[in-house]
Amino acid sequence: MRIFSLVTLSVFVVFGLVFGIFLKPPAYFDYTTGAIYCTNRADCLHEAGHKADQSKGWISQSKDFRDNVNAYRFLIYEHPELRDAHSWDILSYPGIGSPRGTETNPFSTTFWEGGWGGYSELYADIVRWADGDPHKCPANLSNFIDWDFVGNEMEGLGYGR
Numbered sequence: 485m486r487i488f489s490l491v492t493l494s495v496f497v498v499f500g501l502v503f504g505i506f507l508k509p510p511a512y513f514d515y516t517t518g519a520i521y522c523t524n525r526a527d528c529l530h531e532a533g534h535k536a537d538q539s540k541g542w543i544s545q546s547k548d549f550r551d552n553v554n555a556y557r558f559l560i561y562e563h564p565e566l567r568d569a570h571s572w573d574i575l576s577y578p579g580i581g582s583p584r585g586t587e588t589n590p591f592s593t594t595f596w597e598g599g600w601g602g603y604s605e606l607y608a609d610i611v612r613w614a615d616g617d618p619h620k621c622p623a624n625l626s627n628f629i630d631w632d633f634v635g636n637e638m639e640g641l642g643y644g645r
Contacts, residue, residue: 520535529611529612532633533608533629544604544607549628553580557580574610579600
């Protein structure tokens with residue numbers, strides 16, 4: 485019985501390592517080490533957004549941020565003339581304005597969160613869509629993002645501000 489348990493454990497560890505290596509997303513932020521892994525500017529901006537969010541105590545989960553996102557969504561719904569390139573993305577964002585995206589990789593945290601999306605992903609995507617520029621971000625959401633922190637992370641990753 486002991487050998488069977490060791491073999492079973494070994495198989496799970498090997499599969500976990502193999503699938504963990506091959507099923508990793510092309511870019512991600514390691515919440516435990518603070519490291520960002522990315523291969524292009526857009527993905528690096530998104531992951532720097534997650535790191536900035538964490539550095540502020542997960543401000544994307546605050547009532548103030550959620551209220552401001554919902555106020556923006558209501559505003560652009562009622563006033564189409566105020567919409568910009570990413571208004572529809574924010575209005576219909578997965579986990580906020582539409583169902584969360586399906587995640588099938590059990591080695592991904594989003595698998596255990598019920599799918600991809602929600603306010604923390606929106607926060608990071610806003611940083612990406614704004615290209616690190618606070619002037620390209622909706623005014624009532626820009627104040628929640630530490631743009632200097634994001635700029636410093638991008639410089640550290642070799643993508644400039």
